Amino acid sequence: MRVIGIDPGLTRCGVGVVEGTVGRPPRLVAVGVVRTPVGEDVALRLLALERGLVEWFDEYQPEAVGIERVFAQHNLASVMDTAQASGVAALTGARRGLRVTFHTPSEVKAAVTGSGSADKAQVAAMVTRILGLDAAPKPADAADALAIAVTQVWRGAATNRYAAAVAAAKGKR
Numbered sequence: 165m166r167v168i169g170i171d172p173g174l175t176r177c178g179v180g181v182v183e184g185t186v187g188r189p190p191r192l193v194a195v196g197v198v199r200t201p202v203g204e205d206v207a208l209r210l211l212a213l214e215r216g217l218v219e220w221f222d223e224y225q226p227e228a229v230g231i232e233r234v235f236a237q238h239n240l241a242s243v244m245d246t247a248q249a250s251g252v253a254a255l256t257g258a259r260r261g262l263r264v265t266f267h268t269p270s271e272v273k274a275a276v277t278g279s280g281s282a283d284k285a286q287v288a289a290m291v292t293r294i295l296g297l298d299a300a301p302k303p304a305d306a307a308d309a310l311a312i313a314v315t316q317v318w319r320g321a322a323t324n325r326y327a328a329a330v331a332a333a334k335g336k337r
Contacts, residue, residue: 165320166193168226168257169313170217171305172234172249174209175202178305179217181224182295184317192295194224195306206245210252217256229257230316232308233266267315272308275315287311 165185171178177198184190198216200209231254234247250266257264270280276290288300288307294314301307 165228165317166224166226167228167230167313167316167320168220168224169230169309169311169316170250170253171232171308171312172246172253173305174200174206174213174245174249176303176305177213177216177249177253178303178307178309179220180301180306180310180313181220181226182310182313182317184314186318186320190295190314190317192297192310194220195301195310196220197303197305197309206248210248213249214252214256217253221256221260226257226262228316228320229253229262229264230312231257231264231266232272232312233268235269265316265319267312267319272311272315275318276311284308 166181166183169180169182179198180195181193182190183193198213198220200212204212231250234243234250254264273282273287274280276294277286279286284304284307288304291297291307291310291314292300295310301310
């Protein structure tokens with residue numbers, strides 16, 4: 165199964181693609197970030213984010229999408245930007261009929277490190293080890309996106325059933 169993991173953000177949106185199945189080590193396909201210009205209007209930044217994500221989806225053809233669930237932070241503006249970026253990511257996957265699953269930060273940390281309270285350095289180190297990389301992906305958003313993708317692969321049951329249900333629902337219209 166090929167999964168795209170997304171660490172939503174409006175300035176830097178981490179994107180990681182892995183292949184794997186439950187019970188087997190996943191394999192890195194691609195990793196990076198989609199960036200948007202800080203000084204630009206939010207609506208235009210969301211449009212730029214969508215275009216960037218569409219390029220990733222078109223190039224890597226994922227079968228499922230894992231997105232980090234937005235959690236409450238002290239900075240309300242930052243939460244809103246992240247939530248909007250998350251919505252764009254979910255919509256991009258849903259338009260393709262893909263299963264979109266949201267994972268909490270603690271769920272992702274626990275899946276890759278064994279501890280739901282692991283810090284970013286521990287997550288990056290484990291992603292590096294799990295995927296057999298020479299170095300941790302940079303920036304941290306990219307490493308987080310890979311951790312989300314790995315979590316989705318390891319918890320990825322029902323992806324094919326979901327796709328079949330989406331296809332059946334489209335046929336009923």
